[in-house]
Amino acid sequence: MPASAETSTDAVLSEPLFMGVALLLNTPRDGRPAVVTCGIVPLSLASRDTAPFGLGIPPMGGPIGRIRNLALKGITEKVIFGPVQKYANAVARDATGQPFPGFFMDWPRRADILVQFGVPEFEYPRSDLPDTVHFVGPVSQGGSRDNSDVSLPEWWADLDTGRPVIHVTQGTIANRDYNDLIRPTIDGLANDDVLVVVSTGGRPEDTLTGPLPANVRVSSYLPYDELLPKTSVLVTNGGYGGVQFALRHGVPLVVAGQSEEKTEVCARVAWSGTGINLRTNRAKPDDVAKAVRRVLADPSYRQHAQRIGTAIAESRGVDALVDLVEKLEPGKD
Template sequence: MASILIAALSPVGHAEPLLAVAEDLVNRGDRVTVMTGPAHARAVRAVGAAHHVLPPAADLDDAPFDAEKRAAHSGIDALSQAVIRLFLRPMPHQMTELCNALADRHYDAMIVDYGFFGVLPLILGSWGGVPPLLSFTPTPLLLSSRDTAPTGMALPPARTIARRAAYRALTLLSQKVLLRNAQHVADRMLRACGAKPLPVPLLDMGLLADRLIVPTVPSFEYPRSDLPRHVRFVGAVRPRACDTFVQPAWWHTLDGDRPVVHVTQGTVDNRDLSRLIEPTIIALADSDAIVVASTGGRDPRTLRIPIPDNTYVAEHVPHDRLLPKVDVMVTNGGYGAVQRALASGVPIVVAGSTEDKPEVAARVEWAGAGINLKTGTPSPAHVRSAVARIRTDDRYLRNARRLEAAFARRDGVAEIAALVDEVICERSVRSRSPLRTTPDLASRRLES
């Protein structure tokens, strides 16, 4: 029986996959502690794990989420501002919570949300006894590569030598100029925490982990000839099954002959439903499709348009129940929702402009499994046209089904459990070897 610490930020896209991992580890007999916000207390108890409550100062503060203001900043600039505000500011408070947890109990390994920057002072400082680290990314792979443009530009992978050279120049510009402020903020905070500055660019922090877990399949991520050996694609980490869902009265209509279109703005960027949900409802009001809109917890009464007869609106609809009935999903590009749709063979219309969503949309387009509208505020006409193209051009469905088959060959939760065993075994072998010194974690990863 191993003792595992899991640290996750509170937004559903960060916490829910790791709660599924926690449940699996508990079920196989491991002792698991989940460090996350108080909103997940009941869920943590339900999976049988101990809850280390993450205080507000150590958590991601996404309120107020001003999507329009964020979208006004483009690409890498928006990413830099988001990294500082959402992920760097909580760093010292997260470090304190991690130190308290590690001092209170021995852990054989820890699985840490990629955005949980509080782990950096531990692995770059003099704090001893840091267990093997598995970093879990809830976004497309952020690591820089000779084959890709810098994160935030939403460009496809390079196919030519000239394009690789251009991307190399853009990566240097991104790291040395556009993300310079975020890098300097991180280094200042690390020094204040008694740690060394980052030996890698900030978004490459996954290089410092023993394993970097990517919850997708290789065919949905850009090919990289320089992919580090410790990166592991595990497939989709499916949310825990929802056993409390009560089917609404209209549920049976989804099993008829009419196509079903699902629209969602996720659980974070959903304060203004006029960005995507309202345009989609308007776009398809006179179509033969049934529209299922989920508001991600927002009161459906905040919708400012009449609801047509072919549309049903709910705060939450569990994807494990809904997606098998869906023909097209319209989304703002949340990474987890896109993975679940593709794992169900559902082609996608993506309209996202904040955080990692343009990168998610670009990968949907590159994989041929959907249409990237390249805006976070599409018009009803744009949505209508995109849905019609997906329904009439079977290439999108074929590519979505191809990805579905790739996802079906992997069990993300089980593969993560195997990686936990792998790093624990490696640490045990290393600690027993009298012929080897044990360099710090950062040095080991950079040397490899």
């Protein structure tokens, strides 16, 4: 029995990878709470205009592109994930008496509302997009933010010496091995006239072992609202929130991530013209350095980042989510 059956519930909010809430959709709307999907990863809905989610393949226009997408969809759903779909159907039948509502990776299209925490400018166009989808901007938009507990490091004034600032981070999840991206960035740019600013994503600074070149500065956490306006290029493994936060400030990117949602985020960085996708989980120093130099030399990357940043600045984020939930028609809780 779902928890919503034991207490008065008007709406259930879920991120798209929690598929248990999808089973509520086997009940007619007047017999359940509204289901609101909160898109905290790139939009995963299947479309005739896009390749299946997770492959990191950018759109291809025209009839050939749609044929490609249809073929990939069949292979993905029937072959690669066929056994998973059978399992999902068995679980759903056991819980609700009905099979899983559609392909298990595409269930958010059946939600009453899909609130996508992004902007259309950073998402592949879909001519068959359901009208239940609402782009509201990143989670960092709206609500309240307080960076007062993040103190500035003693080297902060070095950011204003005129050298390009290259910020590198592996985020707070996939940051156990700095050799994936942080160390290659440090080594690749050791002799460049840039300032490499490293965030260890909450880990102690001394976990970054080995010699550090003179142009490197390290901190466990950094106040991004103050750092990104000073940043020339962000080098990152492609977390959805961090990438959009950089774009909010018009910062172009070099991305290297192929885990979690990062494959799709990195593909969108390249597709949108906001940066370079190295298409790897473990970057090489020379590749990072060449990509950074290219982004610094080509103003179009920053121009595209600023274009998307303007769209993000005009979005409302979580405040728009609140409005959408409050407008829902009540069902039977």
